[in-house]
Amino acid sequence: MVSNNPAAYLPDSYKQEIAAVNVVAGRRGVLRTLALSLATSAIGLASARAQSGTATVESALIPSGATHLDALKKRLAQAPRRRDFKTVPMILDHQEQWDYEALTEVLSYRPAPRQAWDNTDIGGPWLNLMRNALNSQIWSFKHPDFLAVSVTHGTAQLALYDQAIWDKYRLTSLAGDEFKTNTPIIDRKSAAADSANYEDPAGPFSSDDNSIPALMRRGVVFMSCHNAIWEHAAALIKFGINPDKLSHAALAAELTNHLADGAVLIPGAAGTLPELQQVGFHYAT
Missing domain, CATH: 3.40.1260.10 (DsrEFH-like)
Known part of the structure; x- marks a missing residue:
């Protein structure tokens, strides 16, 4: 059966190298996504805290x-x-x-x-x-x-x-x-x-x-x-x-x-x- 994937015709040694690269790239992507998520969460938390602090000051005068x-x-x-x-x-x-x-x-x-x-x-x-x-x-x-x-x-x-x-x-x-x-x-x-x-x-x-x-x-x-x-x-x-x-x-x-x-x-x-x-x-x- 003919494959539509060009990589299927590469030597096994090339396939192993590509797989290794994909793993590293995948890990880097995961780490990058995780870092961005943490940064976004930190910014959101800081913003929420700032808004909460402002709200506290504003609402303090409401009985x-x-x-x-x-x-x-x-x-x-x-x-x-x-x-x-x-x-x-x-x-x-x-x-x-x-x-x-x-x-x-x-x-x-x-x-x-x-x-x-x-x-x-x-x-x-x-x-x-x-x-x-x-x-x-x-x-x-x-x-x-x-x-x-x-x-x-x-x-x-x-x-x-x-x-x-x-x-x-x-x-x-x-x-x-x-x-x-x-x-x-x-x-x-x-x-x-x-x-x-x-x-x-x-x-x-x-x-x-x-x-x-x-x-x-x-x-x-x-x-x-x-x-x-x-x-x-x-x-x-x-x-x-x-x-x-x-x-x-x-x-x-x-x-x-x-x-x-x-x-x-x-x-x-x-x-x-x-x-x-x-x-x-x-x-x-």
Whole structure:
């Protein structure tokens, strides 16, 4: 019978050499595969440990037993945020123009109580009041799943822009001389304090950490008002603070694209508050 394998016609000594080479190559392949597998496993383990460490830090400020709040926080982190607008209209009339998925998650949150804060003044006590509300609800009234939402507009909305946009558009002119930079969005050193000691007068639950990042880590949702963004763009154009000579719609889009990480863009604060109240959020100001 004729074989289709050319190696079948080689001398036996050649066949033995080829077999030996194949064995070595096979062993090398196995070793290479094993090495790659071990390296991949090590990288995966290191990555998992890094992610676990980050998650531990993030979840440390969520109170024990707050399973619903923690789950909401994770869903909101995964909800899409569109920040690539070229222009935006004065009135948002399509869901894709705001953070519809994230807003829906908040409106669907059912554990009670829930509180919606009508925050308008960047220089007011809004961050301190929300922090106090959290502390009382969690540790005094034993409601670990308590959810606080900042429906942010007016000059308070300025605190939800990143520092790059503050620098470019000199937002101090809108915020006031007290705010040379966007201090509410800066992490405080108390964030590194012992989160297990909630009575620490200088810890992450104290007035030393009245910051937007600290409250976000505790589950507070900061909503950003499109109407306020549109009005800020109008004010900047009026004051001649428009280095790129953008149209009103384009400048409002740029402000929107520079919202703080985690902020939820809504069509308008005054119009969204009734939506929150209808599903059980208590109004606060």
